[in-house]
Amino acid sequence: MSLQMISTVSNSSLLQPGFSLLNFDGHVFFFGQKGWPKRSCPTGVFLLDIKQNELKMKPAFFSKDSCYLPPLRYPALCTFRSDARADEYQYIIHGGKTPNNELSDKIYFMSLVSKTSKKMTFQCIEKDLGGDVPEARYGHTINVVHSRGKSMSVLFGGRTYTPLAQRTTEKWNSVVDCLPSVFLIDFEFGCCTSYIIPELQDGLSFHVSIARDDTIYILGGHSLQNNTRSPNLYKLKIDLPLGSPAVTCTVLPGGISVSSAIVTQISDTEFVLVGGYHSDNQKRLACNTIVLEDSKIEIVESVSPEWTPDIKHCRMWFGCDMGKGSVLLGIPGASKQIIPDASYFYILRCKGAEEDKEEELITQICSQTSSEDPGDSAPFEDSEEFCFSAEANSFDADDADTYNEDDEEDESETGYWITCCASCNIDINTWVPFYSTELNKPAMILCSSGAGHWVHAQCMDLSETTLLRLSEANVKYFCNKHIDLNKGLQTPQKVMCLKKPPMKPLRKKKTMKLSTSTKKSFLRRLFE
Numbered sequence: 001m002s003l004q005m006i007s008t009v010s011n012s013s014l015l016q017p018g019f020s021l022l023n024f025d026g027h028v029f030f031f032g033q034k035g036w037p038k039r040s041c042p043t044g045v046f047l048l049d050i051k052q053n054e055l056k057m058k059p060a061f062f063s064k065d066s067c068y069l070p071p072l073r074y075p076a077l078c079t080f081r082s083d084a085r086a087d088e089y090q091y092i093i094h095g096g097k098t099p100n101n102e103l104s105d106k107i108y109f110m111s112l113v114s115k116t117s118k119k120m121t122f123q124c125i126e127k128d129l130g131g132d133v134p135e136a137r138y139g140h141t142i143n144v145v146h147s148r149g150k151s152m153s154v155l156f157g158g159r160t161y162t163p164l165a166q167r168t169t170e171k172w173n174s175v176v177d178c179l180p181s182v183f184l185i186d187f188e189f190g191c192c193t194s195y196i197i198p199e200l201q202d203g204l205s206f207h208v209s210i211a212r213d214d215t216i217y218i219l220g221g222h223s224l225q226n227n228t229r230s231p232n233l234y235k236l237k238i239d240l241p242l243g244s245p246a247v248t249c250t251v252l253p254g255g256i257s258v259s260s261a262i263v264t265q266i267s268d269t270e271f272v273l274v275g276g277y278h279s280d281n282q283k284r285l286a287c288n289t290i291v292l293e294d295s296k297i298e299i300v301e302s303v304s305p306e307w308t309p310d311i312k313h314c315r316m317w318f319g320c321d322m323g324k325g326s327v328l329l330g331i332p333g334a335s336k337q338i339i340p341d342a343s344y345f346y347i348l349r350c351k352g353a354e355e356d357k358e359e360e361l362i363t364q365i366c367s368q369t370s371s372e373d374p375g376d377s378a379p380f381e382d383s384e385e386f387c388f389s390a391e392a393n394s395f396d397a398d399d400a401d402t403y404n405e406d407d408e409e410d411e412s413e414t415g416y417w418i419t420c421c422a423s424c425n426i427d428i429n430t431w432v433p434f435y436s437t438e439l440n441k442p443a444m445i446l447c448s449s450g451a452g453h454w455v456h457a458q459c460m461d462l463s464e465t466t467l468l469r470l471s472e473a474n475v476k477y478f479c480n481k482h483i484d485l486n487k488g489l490q491t492p493q494k495v496m497c498l499k500k501p502p503m504k505p506l507r508k509k510k511t512m513k514l515s516t517s518t519k520k521s522f523l524r525r526l527f528e
Helices: 307-314 353-369 409-419 464-472 516-527
Strands: 002-008 018-022 027-031 046-053 053-058 076-080 090-096 107-115 120-127 141-147 150-156 159-161 175-177 181-184 191-196 208-211 215-219 235-237 247-252 262-265 270-274 278-279 285-293 295-303 318-323 326-332 343-349 443-447 451-454
Touching: 018 175, 018 318, 076 141, 076 150, 076 409, 141 208, 141 215, 150 235, 208 285, 235 295, 262 318, 262 326, 307 326, 443 464
Parallel strands: 002 053
Antiparallel strands: 002 343, 018 027, 027 046, 046 053, 076 090, 090 107, 107 120, 141 150, 150 181, 159 175, 181 191, 208 215, 215 235, 235 247, 262 270, 270 285, 285 295, 318 326, 326 343, 443 451
16 A cells, blocks of 8 residues: 655645545546536536645536536435446435435436547436435445346435424434434336344444445444444345345354445455544544455455554545545644635545556556646635526546547637636636627627737626627727727717796787677778
8 A cells, every 4th residue: 555645736725634535537526516606617516636645626617408416515426337347337326414414305316428639528317215214414435336237226224303392402403323224216117115133223324335246244433323433244134036026134253343434445355444533532444355255245444554644643534435545535634724624634545555566657658648737726715606507618637648639629718718817717627608699709899909919808897788789880899908008998978958947838919809790890990
């Protein structure tokens, strides 16, 4: 085993206890950030780009037909294959905590739908379930078993909030263990069935579960009711005949009393157990190798890495499996750091030294093939703001070993990602549409100063109404830098209107009424 410290360049404060890592074709993605996503990364899913011991987080985006996936911490997560030997797989995500400390009871499928050397598009779909649907929870596990040509998911454990009927003002948000029921989920028909197993008496959370074929092994875990960490090792066997499934449980010797441990797979039959807690105030620094062969399990203690003094003396640590025998570990940083809530991170490689060197060499070769680095992502902060974008995004990946015409960069679009001014914040990796007229490129406008240059409309703080008016009217525009030199486009000064006095209405002339005798005498004189 080897332990390597990495430095975080940006957004490290988003990595807090409870996050999850997804491994798609060797690329590791982070999910479950602290706080709600911002416009810079609406999905809350990031690519972890590790080069030369530096960790950069680059936003990832979903396809147009994806559903909304909130940032969930402490969810149950596993890979799902239609067949045990299939190469393509999806991730199942169930439960977890939202940034508002609300518990989720929904289940999502996340898959990689398209990939080139520079573009990856994910699809997230919410699944509707019927029957004995598991209640909202966190700190539980989900696995997939294969039996008699069928596949089924198995969910167990976790914590949930106290039922409303049992809540009091003092303990309104207190949590309890979920009932020790085993849920079988058939995604083909969308139904759930719960089973009560006599051997499982106490609810468990933050335990470890490893699945192989039709068997699941449950190790450790914490029980709130008894405040104990179970030393038992449970073996769940799932039989899927044509009729009803059969679930049997066997208690095996040789368990480990631990909670919040991390398991990573180093070969087809070998796993490594690392991290976790013996008690609330005691970390578990020992490591174990778990071997699964011929429906048997063997747990042996392995050589631990040379833990740094910071890891040894810190009270808490957290992490997640990165896949391929690697684990990302984090410990809280100092309270006087420049970035609040930032942590120190390490990568623990559990494979042999020769395999580690081979992987490191491959990584270096892949890194050298890429001559383009889009740069660091903009810093993100915790926010209650949320904005969902369905547009796919392009980002740099380091596996471009062969030429592909679809991977060529369109030179006609490179001008859209320039730095138009000193305060320009338009970046190809973080940009999302701002105006309703934008689709996959930012809106730009020509400044008429000198030979002319293009600027982003968003950087100039132009409203959509003004932008539309400028695009339709034949007028010159000058950016914020050159507006003082040329007054081509300024809001005209207000002209004071002269107040005209209202016209007086015409007076009606008074008419005299003549009598009949007077009219006759007037006519006589007129004709004489």
